[in-house]
């Protein structure tokens with residue numbers, strides 16, 4: 001901790017002492033910094049998910065020795081909402097995601113085949129308490145919990161029935177899948193009569209079931225009960 005940091009930290013403690021306990025948690029958490037593994041002496045990462053370069057002595061292109069002032073790096077946001085930073089050392093650049101730097105510095109290297117889990121589902125929240133190494137399947141399950149999995153993005157079944165409350169198959173919903181309850185009922189009905197699913201009477205049956213499930217408030221309550229009892 002350098003002199004300025006110490007002054008900042010003691011100011012924060014003073015503030016914590018003079019304000020009431022509601023402010024305690026935010027005043028209490030002083031940002032911790034640690035060297036980025038593989039970039040010791042060049043970059044540091046904090047438990048809040050910030051990355052900074054540290055002051056370093058270099059010889060510039062004219063052969064003059066000078067000190068490069070450290071600074072906070074501005075992360076780039078990729079298409080998935082994840083943050084990465086540009087790090088360079090010895091003329092070689094890299095763009096590691098910030099979440100990996102936080103975990104590598106404060107937790108340790110990823111076990112073989114492990115990925116980063118963002119526990120609250122926000123890919124830009126790289127604070128240490130929000131991160132953990134996890135398996136690919138844990139990561140996929142997180143996406144269901146956060147409603148970001150592609151399978152949860154569809155609004156309609158292939159036959160145009162809206163996938164919402166009364167029309168979601170309860171047993172499938174419990175297993176984190178959203179399947180059309182009306183179509184499921186129609187498939188069973190068609191099987192019983194030896195009809196194919198494309199048969200017009202089967203499609204009529206599916207549409208009638210769908211209207212029952214969606215329109216009837218009792219169906220919704222029954223559906224809620226089935227899900228809650230699971």
Ligand SMILES: [Zn+2]
Nearest residue numbers: 157161180183
């Ligand atoms: Zn359907």
